[in-house]
Amino acid sequence: MTEQGQRPDLPARPAGDDAEDDAAVIRRSHDEPEHFAVLFRRYAPGVQRYVRRRLGVSAADDVVAETFLAAFHRRDRYDLERESARPWLYGIATNLMGRYRRSEIQQYRMLSRTGHDPVTEPFTDRVDAAVSAEGQRGELAAALARLPAAHRDTLLLVVWGDLSYNEAATALGIPIGTVRSRMNRARTSLRRSLTTAGEPEPDGPHREWSAVTRVKES
Amino acid sequence: MNETELLARLREEIPFQEASPKAERLFLAGLEHASGNPRITRRRAARWRSARRSQLTGQLALAAGLSLAVAASAAAAAGLVGGASSVVSPAPHPGGARVAPAVRELAYRVAAAAGQQPQVSPNQWVDWKETNLNNGAKHNFEVWTTADPTKAAFVANGKVYNINTPALGKNQQYIGQPQGSVIPAEHGGGADYSGVTGTIPVAYADLGSLPSSPKALDRYLADLKGPDVGLDPPAIREFNAIEDMIISYVMPPQLTAELYRALGEIPGVTADEHAVDVAGRPGIGFISPAYSDGSRDEIIVNPQTYQFTGYNSVENGHPVSYGTAILSEVPVSGPGVQP
Numbered sequence: 368m369t370e371q372g373q374r375p376d377l378p379a380r381p382a383g384d385d386a387e388d389d390a391a392v393i394r395r396s397h398d399e400p401e402h403f404a405v406l407f408r409r410y411a412p413g414v415q416r417y418v419r420r421r422l423g424v425s426a427a428d429d430v431v432a433e434t435f436l437a438a439f440h441r442r443d444r445y446d447l448e449r450e451s452a453r454p455w456l457y458g459i460a461t462n463l464m465g466r467y468r469r470s471e472i473q474q475y476r477m478l479s480r481t482g483h484d485p486v487t488e489p490f491t492d493r494v495d496a497a498v499s500a501e502g503q504r505g506e507l508a509a510a511l512a513r514l515p516a517a518h519r520d521t522l523l524l525v526v527w528g529d530l531s532y533n534e535a536a537t538a539l540g541i542p543i544g545t546v547r548s549r550m551n552r553a554r555t556s557l558r559r560s561l562t563t564a565g566e567p568e569p570d571g572p573h574r575e576w577s578a579v580t581r582v583k584e585s
Numbered sequence: 586m587n588e589t590e591l592l593a594r595l596r597e598e599i600p601f602q603e604a605s606p607k608a609e610r611l612f613l614a615g616l617e618h619a620s621g622n623p624r625i626t627r628r629r630a631a632r633w634r635s636a637r638r639s640q641l642t643g644q645l646a647l648a649a650g651l652s653l654a655v656a657a658s659a660a661a662a663a664g665l666v667g668g669a670s671s672v673v674s675p676a677p678h679p680g681g682a683r684v685a686p687a688v689r690e691l692a693y694r695v696a697a698a699a700g701q702q703p704q705v706s707p708n709q710w711v712d713w714k715e716t717n718l719n720n721g722a723k724h725n726f727e728v729w730t731t732a733d734p735t736k737a738a739f740v741a742n743g744k745v746y747n748i749n750t751p752a753l754g755k756n757q758q759y760i761g762q763p764q765g766s767v768i769p770a771e772h773g774g775g776a777d778y779s780g781v782t783g784t785i786p787v788a789y790a791d792l793g794s795l796p797s798s799p800k801a802l803d804r805y806l807a808d809l810k811g812p813d814v815g816l817d818p819p820a821i822r823e824f825n826a827i828e829d830m831i832i833s834y835v836m837p838p839q840l841t842a843e844l845y846r847a848l849g850e851i852p853g854v855t856a857d858e859h860a861v862d863v864a865g866r867p868g869i870g871f872i873s874p875a876y877s878d879g880s881r882d883e884i885i886v887n888p889q890t891y892q893f894t895g896y897n898s899v900e901n902g903h904p905v906s907y908g909t910a911i912l913s914e915v916p917v918s919g920p921g922v923q924p
Contacts, residue, residue: 400616400619400620401616401620403616404612404613404616407604407609407612408604411603411604411608411609411612412601412602412603412604413601415602415604415605415608416596416599416600416601416602417596419599420595420596420598420599424605425798425800426797426798427605427608428605428607428608428611429608429611429798429799429846431604431605431608431612432607432608432609432611432612432615432693433611433700435612435616436611436612436615436616436619436697439615439616439619440619440701466797466839467797467798470796470797470798470801484598486598486599487598487599490598490599490600503591504591504595507588507591507592507595522592523592526589526592526593526596527592527593527595527596554588554589557588557592558587558588561588561591
């Protein structure tokens with residue numbers, strides 16, 4: 368959940384772009400529409416990575432472009448009190464991805480059934496980083512596919528989009544309490560899927576079951 | 586490792602990279618259209634690319650006209666463009682661009698415009714005013730249809746007549762809009778309808794199940810089977826299916842946008858920046874690959890707004906003899922109601 372600028376691999380910005388926060392960029396874009404492109408430069412790489420993980424490379428190109436174009440068309444409604452447009456942009460991207468829900472779920476199911484991850488195919492040299500978790504990737508993918516859409520969106524905004532709970536609440540237009548609730552439910556659901564796959568839950572019901580048994584015996 | 590850490594591992598498999606050239610190009614094309622100032626957008630793109638020392642110089646030279654875009658793409662491919670601020674001279678454009686990126690560029694611009702249209706429900710009535718050219722004879726008419734064209738009506742002598750679309754038979758429907766006319770009493774009275782009929786391979790009710798990515802949508806359309814789907818090559822079948830939907834249905838804007846994007850991915854589709862509809866209005870056209878008899882179909886959009894304005898059938902070496910120009914297409918509250 369790092370802010371842009373703290374990532375070591377972020378490319379250097381052209382001089383002049385650093386001075387403005389996002390609200391200032393948007394304000395200026397009312398008179399100079401082309402200035403909105405500064406937001407694309409700042410946030411497109413992150414949005415792209417988030418969308419690519421969910422939908423794959425090909426669909427991500429369309430969604431990324433549409434996200435920033437939709438944001439441009441809605442900039443009149445942007446709350447200029449918010450200095451960072453990041454939650455707003457990720458919220459738009461998440462909303463646009465709703466059209467691709469079926470194909471997103473199909474990709475998780477493919478990963479679950481076959482072990483083949485079509486999303487990472489263009490980046491196969493990086494898959495080695497996940498080898499140690501190979502066996503559980505399938506269960507995780509299956510669990511993701513089973514999540515209610517709202518829970519999945521919230522979870523992935525936080526974990527893959529690096530948004531804080533507050534930012535996710537802003538992105539989705541929901542109270543932060545709802546974000547917490549959805550995160551708890553989503554994580555519980557994923558945890559249960561992984562536990563069923565064979566890994567014991569460290570602080571789970573086994574101890575409670577043992578305690579109940581002892582009470583009954585006495 | 587807990588579930589969140591495992592989930593984060595999946596994200597790490599996707600590298601953090603600069604926005605793809607395609608996403609950048611699509612965004613800049615849309616920004617240009619939305620801001621209405623191509624020169625400003627092009628300057629911004631050039632300075633931006635120069636600052637990033639990108640290898641994309643010249644690839645995104647968005648010009649005011651398609652001919653410039655075609656020349657820029659060709660020059661970049663040939664390595665002739667030396668820097669971000671290079672100026673590319675317009676190339677001759679005889680009415681059919683062969684370079685796919687220009688068609689795709691047009692398709693995405695039209696899609697961006699289509700995606701901004703208001704939502705529409707299937708039973709929304711729409712008032713159409715059209716000019717139809719058939720065998721050289723031109724005729725203006727007005728008709729009302731629902732967005733999903735299950736209902737249609739026309740007005741004659743102040744009276745609304747329903748056009749009986751179910752009477753066409755199973756799986757048959759009007760392609761484009763039907764025309765209605767009243768039969769004189771001395772000839773029996775009643776109403777008569779005419780129009781191109783056939784089967785659109787994707788029913789309106791099934792539009793939501795279409796694949797959303799352009800290439801997947803094209804493959805899906807090419808694989809459709811049905812009474813009107815013949816033995817034409819896949820590219821023709823894809824173009825036909827999209828054309829039939831665009832000219833017959835009033836669709837949710839995102840679906841219309843997806844269809845236009847898919848249009849731009851069909852091999853052999855060319856762009857015509859000198860298109861003229863049968864009402865004599867200039868436009869930009871998507872021209873289909875050639876049919877077996879050498880003829881081609883053309884979907885025409887307004888060159889400024891990119892709104893759909895008509896369609897023609899162009900015979901090999903002959904002027905247009907069949908076509909329809911959409912003079913206006915306006916949602917209304919019911920059949921016979923004027924906007």
